[in-house]
Amino acid sequence: MKAYGREMAGVFSSTWNGAFPWRALEKMLGSKLSEGGAWLDFACGTGDLLARAQSEGFACAGADFSRAQLKYARKACPEATFVQGPMQSARLPGKYDVITCFGDSVHHLQNRKQLHQFFRNVDRHLAPGGVFVFDFNTFVRRLDRENPYTGGAWTYRYSGHFVCVEFEYDEDARTSEWITTGFVKEGNRYRRFEEKHTLRAHPLAEVDELLKARGFRVRKFDPNTRTLRPRKDSIALYLKCWKE
Ligand SMILES: C[S@@+](CC[C@H](N)C(=O)[O-])C[C@H]1O[C@@H](n2cnc3c(N)ncnc32)[C@H](O)[C@@H]1O
Known part of the structure; x- marks a missing residue:
């Protein structure tokens, strides 16, 4: 089953854009924001964050493995450079002062090896004095049955689309299957689509260890x-x- 195909990208661009708290990013980036420079967003999705970075004066680039998501990103951020490919190995020209990866995207990496490859790729692209910021979901600590993130379902109705996401958590594999069934409106009719995403609940200690091994210093924030x-x-x- 595909992931982030045409229908899903349509739903994404019309509903979930702008979900990141910019206020928190502003605080975390501090003077980096006013200095400007080059900004790379891995798993950039429909390009929402890059459009904002561009409006702040950054030269932008993005990578995502979904052609459909990138189609929206190119429209949102026409001057940016985009590469279609996995965040673990996508190569972009130059070095970047700010590198981001948001929207739970690191959880799309399936195992420790991919996480390691991703951090190595970030390292390759980071300019001296640059910062890398990403979000991390601690849902692994909330394995109660009532938590829809790990066992249950969400339903949405947005902008004429209906979407239902069912979750199944495999405690041993630390993976959460997100089975999506959606209906997108086309004229007077609805077309059904399905997607399956597998997200891994990376242990925070593992993330810390891998970042440290690459020589990164890390500070954690709660945007909420x-x-x-x-x-x-x-x-x-x-x-x-x-890095210092
Ligand atoms: C939940 S969306 C987040 C998009 C965007 N970062 C945001 O915050 O709106 C996850 C994105 O990650 C992309 N993605 C998932 N796994 C990826 C991988 N291994 N390499 C590159 N992109 C990936 C998907 O195509 C999708 O656009």
Whole structure:
């Protein structure tokens, strides 16, 4: 079953764009934002974040393995350079002052090896003095049956689309299957589509270890608290990584 195909990209661009809290990014990036430079977004999706970075004066680039998502990204950010390919190995020209990866995208990496390859690829593209920021979901700590992230279903109705996502968590494999059934409106009719995404609940300790092994320093933030200070029960974390 495909992932992030044409219908899903249509739903994504009309519903989920702008989900990242820019305020938190502003605080985390500090003077990096006003300095400008080059910005690379891995798993850039429909290009929402890059469009914002471009409006802040950055020269932008993005990579994503979905051709359909990139079609929207090219429209959102016409001056940016895009490459279709996996975040673990996609090569973009030049080095970047800010590298991002948002929207739970690192959880699309399936195992420790892919996570390691991704951090190595980030390292390859990071300019001296640059920062790498990505989001991380701690849903692994919330394995109760009532948590829709790990066992249950969500339904949405947005902009004329209907989408149902069922979740199944495999505790041993640490993977969550997201089975999506959707209906997109085409004229007066609805067309059905299906997708399956497998997300891995990477252990935070593993992420820390792999980043450290590549020589990164790491600071964690919780975008949902006023001070951005992480709590024990933080559901989402932003990790800011840099080298000294
Ligand atoms: C949930 S979306 C997030 C998109 C965007 N970062 C955002 O925050 O709106 C996940 C994106 O990751 C992309 N993706 C998943 N696995 C990938 C991989 N291994 N390499 C590159 N892109 C990947 C998908 O095509 C999709 O566009």
